[in-house]
Amino acid sequence: MTEQKQPLLRARGVRKHFGNLQVLNGIDLDVYPSEVVVLLGPSGSGKSTFLRCVNHLEELDGGSITVDGELVGYTRRGGRVHELSDRAIAVQRRSIGMVFQQFNLFPHLTVLRNITESPIGVLGEPRARAVEHARELLARVGLADKADAYPRQLSGGQQQRVAIARALAMRPKLMLFDEPTSALDPELVGEVLATMRGLAADGLTMIVVTHEIGFAREAADRVVFMEGGVIVEQGTAREVLETPRNPRTRAFLSRFLDD
Amino acid sequence: MSTMTALTDRTATAGEPPVDVADAVPRRHPWRWVSAAVVLVLAAQLAHLLVTNPRFQWRVVLRYFNAESVVRGMGTTLLLTVIAMAVGIVLGVLLAVGRLSRNPLIRSLSGLYVWFFRGTPALVQLIFWYNLSQLVTRLSLGIPFGPSFISADTNTLITPMLAAILGLGLNEAAYMAEIIRGGLLSVEQGQVEAAQALGMTRLRTLRRIVLPQAMRFIVPPTGSQVINMVKATSLVSVIAMADMLYTVQAIYNRTFQTIPLLIVACIWYLIITSILYVGQSFIERRYSRGATRQAPRSFLDFLKIRRTPPPVVDRTEHTA
Ligand SMILES: Nc1ncnc2c1ncn2[C@@H]1O[C@H](COP(=O)(O)OP(=O)(O)OP(=O)(O)O)[C@@H](O)[C@H]1O
Numbered sequence: 014m015t016e017q018k019q020p021l022l023r024a025r026g027v028r029k030h031f032g033n034l035q036v037l038n039g040i041d042l043d044v045y046p047s048e049v050v051v052l053l054g055p056s057g058s059g060k061s062t063f064l065r066c067v068n069h070l071e072e073l074d075g076g077s078i079t080v081d082g083e084l085v086g087y088t089r090r091g092g093r094v095h096e097l098s099d100r101a102i103a104v105q106r107r108s109i110g111m112v113f114q115q116f117n118l119f120p121h122l123t124v125l126r127n128i129t130e131s132p133i134g135v136l137g138e139p140r141a142r143a144v145e146h147a148r149e150l151l152a153r154v155g156l157a158d159k160a161d162a163y164p165r166q167l168s169g170g171q172q173q174r175v176a177i178a179r180a181l182a183m184r185p186k187l188m189l190f191d192e193p194t195s196a197l198d199p200e201l202v203g204e205v206l207a208t209m210r211g212l213a214a215d216g217l218t219m220i221v222v223t224h225e226i227g228f229a230r231e232a233a234d235r236v237v238f239m240e241g242g243v244i245v246e247q248g249t250a251r252e253v254l255e256t257p258r259n260p261r262t263r264a265f266l267s268r269f270l271d272d
Numbered sequence: 273m274s275t276m277t278a279l280t281d282r283t284a285t286a287g288e289p290p291v292d293v294a295d296a297v298p299r300r301h302p303w304r305w306v307s308a309a310v311v312l313v314l315a316a317q318l319a320h321l322l323v324t325n326p327r328f329q330w331r332v333v334l335r336y337f338n339a340e341s342v343v344r345g346m347g348t349t350l351l352l353t354v355i356a357m358a359v360g361i362v363l364g365v366l367l368a369v370g371r372l373s374r375n376p377l378i379r380s381l382s383g384l385y386v387w388f389f390r391g392t393p394a395l396v397q398l399i400f401w402y403n404l405s406q407l408v409t410r411l412s413l414g415i416p417f418g419p420s421f422i423s424a425d426t427n428t429l430i431t432p433m434l435a436a437i438l439g440l441g442l443n444e445a446a447y448m449a450e451i452i453r454g455g456l457l458s459v460e461q462g463q464v465e466a467a468q469a470l471g472m473t474r475l476r477t478l479r480r481i482v483l484p485q486a487m488r489f490i491v492p493p494t495g496s497q498v499i500n501m502v503k504a505t506s507l508v509s510v511i512a513m514a515d516m517l518y519t520v521q522a523i524y525n526r527t528f529q530t531i532p533l534l535i536v537a538c539i540w541y542l543i544i545t546s547i548l549y550v551g552q553s554f555i556e557r558r559y560s561r562g563a564t565r566q567a568p569r570s571f572l573d574f575l576k577i578r579r580t581p582p583p584v585v586d587r588t589e590h591t592a
């Protein structure tokens with residue numbers, strides 16, 4: 014059913030290196046609207062780097078990434094590709110939300126101001142509307158009563174849910190999650206994953222880097238396994254997690270299935 | 273769980289009631305009393321000296337304390353401090369951002385500025401600006417190597433006030449640039465990335481996210497700079513500007529009451545710096561919002577010297 018639609022994200026031959034290290038070595042990936050894609054892979058396989066390329070926090074060395082038909086970070090003009098200005102890239106990023114491992118909430122702003130800062134300042138939404146939307150989102154992540162707290166007064170799980178609400182406030186077409194639960198104590202992981210499952214059920218398009226195999230099994234439409242800067246295997250959660258064909262996928266998963 | 277029960281059991285078998293530290297005897301501090309006594313004796317001696325030694329000439333101090341020329345001198349000192357600091361801070365922000373810029377030309381020009389203005393004495397810079405006319409006799413605004421629109425004689429353009437502002441302000445900018453750069457660098461890179469991921473431009477990220485957080489690190493050293501500047505303005509007495517120090521010097525050169533007049537100046541400087549110190553505490557409080565888990569303290573809490581109990585932070589969990 015998804016196959017007839019245009020992909021929301023289209024990555025083609027994405028390459029990226031740091032110094033001598035080739036971190037991404039030709040990534041091809043399509044993500045369709047409302048799809049939840051979980052990116053798995055060992056440490057250092059380039060998962061974070063790929064996500065950061067999608068919203069141009071990292072510049073690509075080669076290949077291309079298109080989101081909703083628009084080339085990220087570049088534009089086609091007169092038969093050639095030109096680098097976009099900082100301002101134009103900032104405009105592109107409005108429609109791509111990102112949630113970080115370390116939350117990265119703004120500590121000098123209250124929870125509410127964290128969420129409304131960009132809708133008001135960047136999108137020019139009227140304050141009253143932005144505040145109303147922010148309160149709706151806070152209720153959705155279960156933190157309606159924390160609007161006036163400062164981030165450092167919240168637990169890690171609460172902070173991460175605020176970070177999710179903050180990203181959603183921009184009404185993104187695509188959400189990127191980079192190990193959103195890795196910095197959390199085990200008992201706080203559940204509340205964040207529950208929030209994310211809710212978003213998936215609402216039809217948000219998501220790319221999620223995580224080591225939570227349980228989340229992948231339940232919420233992912235597709236699981237992609239990366240290693241050494243390439244996609245080694247991909248398929249439905251059942252295919253990749255239950256009957257992996259590639260020996261490296263099998264070796265990686267065996268570490269999780271032991272417990 | 274099992275360790276908890278074990279512990280409770282052991283206390284219970286010992287047959288003692290459970291301990292409640294709420295009514296514990298507070299720790300004694302005998303050395304605090306001893307040192308307080310020593311300080312008290314020294315203070316009494318100092319007070320005795322100040323009152324009984326006639327050479328302090330307190331009556332002279334009192335007479336000149338609010339003499340019109342002295343107050344006017346203080347006004348000049350304050351005006352100069354405010355303007356020179358304003359120049360220093362505005363230019364300092366530009367230089368700091370310049371030094372962190374991705375543009376290599378801007379980066380090295382800003383570095384060069386800081387290197388030069390920090391590397392030469394403020395006094396020399398002051399005298400240099402004052403004597404600029406010896407170097408260039410006319411200053412003009414126009415097209416480089418082409419016609420000029422306005423031009424003026426350097427000597428009439430560079431008044432002692434302008435020389436003082438240039439000398440102190442441009443020197444201050446170099447120091448402020450480093451203080452501000454240090455503040456900007458102390459803000460985590462993750463903050464910038466989060467702001468950019470939310471579609472903020474570089475300028476907006478700097479203004480709304482990085483700078484407000486950097487303020488916490490910028491304000492305390494800037495406070496020192498302001499207080500330094502109040503005193504550094506006394507350098508302008510070399511270019512015959514009637515600031516505080518110049519004014520009292522003019523008086524004691526006439527009356528030979530050197531010590532009492534210097535005391536007048538010192539008291540004035542102390543009053544100004546004390547006010548600035550209190551002002552700094554308020555600014556610091558404003559920029560420490562959200563920096564700790566503690567709720568921000570109010571103005572009233574600040575005035576209370578006695579120990580206030582730590583504010584209770586609501587840590588109740590609310591799970592979706
Ligand atoms: N800015 C950088 N400069 C130099 N090397 C980098 C940089 N960012 C990432 N790397 C390197 O690139 C490789 C891939 O990093 P990346 O963060 O994408 O891995 P990852 O798959 O997300 O791993 P993890 O599961 O540990 O988060 C790593 O070896 C890392 O050290």
Ligand SMILES: [Mg+2]
Binds near residue numbers: 060061062191192
């Ligand atoms: Mg990573």
